[in-house]
Amino acid sequence: MEQKQALKGVKVANFAWVGVGPLHVRYLALHGATVVRVESHARPDTLRLMMPYRGGPGINNSPWFAEINPNAYGISINMGKPSGLEIAWRLIEWADIMIESFIPGTMKKWSLDYENVRKKKPDIIYVSTCQMGQTGPYAKFAGFGYQAGGISGFTYISGMPDTTPGPTQIAYTDVIAPRFGAAALLAALDYRRRTGKGQYLEQGQFETSCHFLAPHIMDYLISKRVLERNGNRNPSAAPHGVYPCRGSDRWCALAVFNDEEWRSLACVMGRSELADAPSFATVLARKKNEDELDALIAGWTLDRTAEQLEAMLQAAGIASAVVADTEDLVSDPQLRSQGYFKKLKHSVVGEHLYRTMGFTMSRTPPELERPGPALGEHNEYVFKELLHMTDDEIADALAEGGVTTEADLPQISASL
């Protein structure tokens, strides 16, 4: 039986680059939407030039770029040339949704801003996402996720008190923004289905990310309290932390939310006398003596492996987990049983891993069908089959430089 796909027939022109924009589209691409990723050799996607490479440095050697852009058809055009711009317009005419993530004002340089696009295609759903949003004093700031994590408040509250904050290794807000974005554009698509009306959707990733801190922003506005970083502590649980285990840099996370769980923990530790000890018997007592409590737990965990601890504590009904490193993650039995990682064969990178989604679905699960495109890999297919260009039109665009090739790579990339 042919696999059903929820979004089959939905057409997306993806002018976005780097992380957030393409990650919006990924939700649609894994559920059957037809996605065309627009790129240019003249200004390659930053992720194509980021380590790690497989098979040496090169424009098509980044497995990370590929993992972000699966199931998409890739084309390479230069919208600074009339024939390249013409292809962009034909793509927009074809699409239900277009998305871009450039510095505000960039699309307008090509007259591809929403006001202009809607004149030719009134029902387009046009999505712009960037770090700060299209307007406001910082609109043109083009930082990475690391900067966004700083601006939006996450970095400051990460790490131990009285030390330099330990920012998330990752571009944290880049992972928040697409989840909201996918919901937003699917809702706009449903609105269009009912009313025939398209619209302009605009995201400042800073604003979206504020929702992940909202209660504490409100607390500041009401009580002027600034949230400070506080390690792994949780105001309503103790113990609640990450404890050292046997082995090199191995850790176990565990959390006790009530007195019953505490009594279970004391039993598992073989220290049942601690269950009713006045300094630990209640949440209030444990919060008060938390440093002493943490030292006690750490003394017990140090002799055991993280895997043993996870099993013993789970059996006793206590939330606990091995602090998984990358290797633990890719070999995790739970994720494997769910088929979370899938291998696809990329024409340059070879076979490599793709994550699916945070969810699966009983009737229309997410599907990984094709690896992320090599730069310009699907020019011919898209130009002919989707945009119905003639051979002459394609040849003219190539001759003019409206379709880019390896010859258009900037000098710097050639020396990678």
Next chain:
Amino acid sequence: MRYAMSTEEVVAMTRQPELDMPLGPYRVLDLTQGGCLIGPRILGDLGADVIKIERPGGDPSRSLGPFYRDTIDPQKSLFWFAYCANKRGITLDIETADGKELFMALAKAADFVVESFPVGYLADLGLGYDALSRTNPRIVMTSITPFGQEGPKSRYKGCDLTEWATAGCLYTMGAPDHAPTWITFGAQSSLHAGAEAAAGSLIAHWHREQTGEGQHVDVSAQKSLAWLNQATIQMWEVNRYIYHRAGAMWVTGHGVARRQCYACKDGFVAFTVFGGGLVNLVMATRAMVAWMAEEGVAPDWLKTFNWVDGFDTSRLTQETVDRVEAPFAHFFMDRTKAELWEQSLKRGIVLAPVNTLGDVAADPHLQARRFWEQVPHPELGEELTYCGAFYKFSETPLRIRRRAPLIGEHNQEIYERELGISREKLVLLKQAGAI
């Protein structure tokens, strides 16, 4: 006890759908808790009629702080305010026979059910997806759990911290001389899973509108959070390199540590020295050096440094990094985060302040974009400031149409006026503890 009601009566529920909103015609039953509450909140912001179902006496999430003016009171949780705005609220004990029947009646006329109970809890009550879909084949049911509905760990107990641990992202965060550390507002795991649930629900919704088929969406916090690892998966895959936490540093695949968080005069700034083949980033680095030169604090070797060949990530040594970063660190120590930010914006430097949440609340950019929304709280006698739209819609702007519900605030409206249950029966249900 029976309360007679035909399908037609249920379907004829009287709320006027807000058809000017993207999800105006649809109804969501919200059985989530903690950070997962944000999933139905997103659907509510998009215009759906979200009914938060609480157990009689109030939802456990009402005990999550911080609290309005530090008053520990289930009606004053700021966590609840933030993640239950744009929802109506009813109380219902779904563990009682009457409660189950009422829930099924609600589900018959609902488009979505979103829940975050442990695996099997609703099915054991006879309220799982199979039961709901028999009553309403169009229903989209979305379940959020630590590990998903199936697999060897699906019944493991989880919480925000352990979910963060299972997903590989906790290991990469924190200072190297200490245990890995998470983000101090620890609801992050369930917020990610909740937001993922909104996206998954709407993919299922599109399918339902095309085919009439509902389905079960199975959200795993572990799977959602595994996306936080970004390229560390590829570092392992290509080089068998396991990323270790490095505090304020960023460690490349070659094991070279580069600083991304620098101390400045009054706090910290997020900045990384970039070079190599990334043209725009090299320009940003040059702009920073140009500013330092104007201020007379750039050493001569820095002014003539070859950023393209001399600072390419694939060939960098720790020695070069340490030498290059030192003058920047020195420069920042004499300047405030506001000064550094202002000049960075002006000069195209990739640097940003490490804001406190107080800085965020006062941020001029968010104010200029009119991000914050004032929401009346008549029960408190004031308006509170909320985070505004997560996305700006030109045709159907998102707004906060109602503050979070008080306990059982919409019982009468929903049970009596919309479900058509008589007041006498409601009294009996209340006495029986069902609502």
